[in-house]
Amino acid sequence: MDAIFELKNINLYYGQTQAIKGIDMTIERNKVTAFIGPSGCGKSTFIRILNRMNDLIPECKIDGNIEFEGQNAYAKDYDVIELRTKVGMVFQKPNPFPMSIYDNIAYGPRCQGVKNKAQLDEIVEQSLRRSALWDEVKDRMKESAMGLSGGQQQRLCIARTIAMEPEVILMDEPTSALDPIATQKIEDLIVELKELYTIVIVTHNMQQAARISDNTAFFMLGELIEFGATDKLFATPQNPKTEEYITGRFG
Template structure:
């Protein structure tokens, strides 16, 4: 998928990012690269800016009127905050899955077909293929193949979250952002999503916010530790969990605060 891009470069390259909500500075001078086909986890105590920072990547903060971002956000080498940059295109290339599963109140099929239809795909066979492939990639097909016309609201929480992932996949994104995607789910549903994320990185770049450090350790390649709006350190996940450079990281991952 999208092999035209030079995947040796980072998909996102962020430099000197500051973010303000009115007078309050929520993100302080963060520089970070995010690599293709990796899982990058954002960890840190509640309120440290993880959700704020992940929303910078698809410009979701644009919707908050008091919010101002400075610094440089390069998405595939293009300035994502440039006036001429197409935000709609960005949001289709950088999809997002939220904490609480939010399927549309329509059938399973229509949830997945919604985005492609909006993009002008009307042919039934083409849509059938998109729906089937997205559900297969999201590891949901076997559970719903015989009830595609049933309401998405009839699915369990874990199935709804995989449906939301399938809905994102149907848009053929490059990057999938996930903000605490399993925190509303039981342990079995959580494990299914974790297994799925590990599968998905073959095709997509994943950025995940999690307050669950074991989850970050299990599924991510890179871990970024945030504290009070700053990026304390970011490195290979096994280094962060086994040999962190900073005392604050060590204290956090050993459960001494947060």
């Protein structure tokens, strides 16, 4: 197995409250890993550990061993900006910048010093092609991104992440605000993108996890209850708590 993340004995606290309890996990490169579990189970907290988004919360403390591509991602001298470039993120609600479609994609590369117009054009086109949005927006690149539909906005956000040439794309409920057709487009896209990137997705939609992911992690009350191949987890879960949750007998 080609591991991109190795997490060992991860504990995370918000003040006095322990939100993640002693979790070990290996995330495979070029696979889709889905996190499922009831609200408040720690899955969103856990995905944010992967690109150190929790650093932004003052009372949040974390311990354990987090290796990204063999390096301690929480080491004092580890470049967080570099980590967040390599580990991009897409959120539940599409959040395009209030600027043109082109500028949304070019924003990141520009911040990193890419000034050459031809080079930017190439990055924008390639990112929009990879996010399956190019054909829909190629003639309206100067229009505001806010005018796109919700599904298009979400694919734009994925394109914006891709423009940074990440290794990993984290997605926190990326389709929960979208209609079924837009959801299907994102799901198809995820399956295509795993050829190039490692994808970790938090989803409340269990059928979605079953459809698109290779591995699934089931969280409950800050613990990792079961983690393994998606096909196995949904057909023959090993833990009765997983069985109860995925068959709707949880409560």
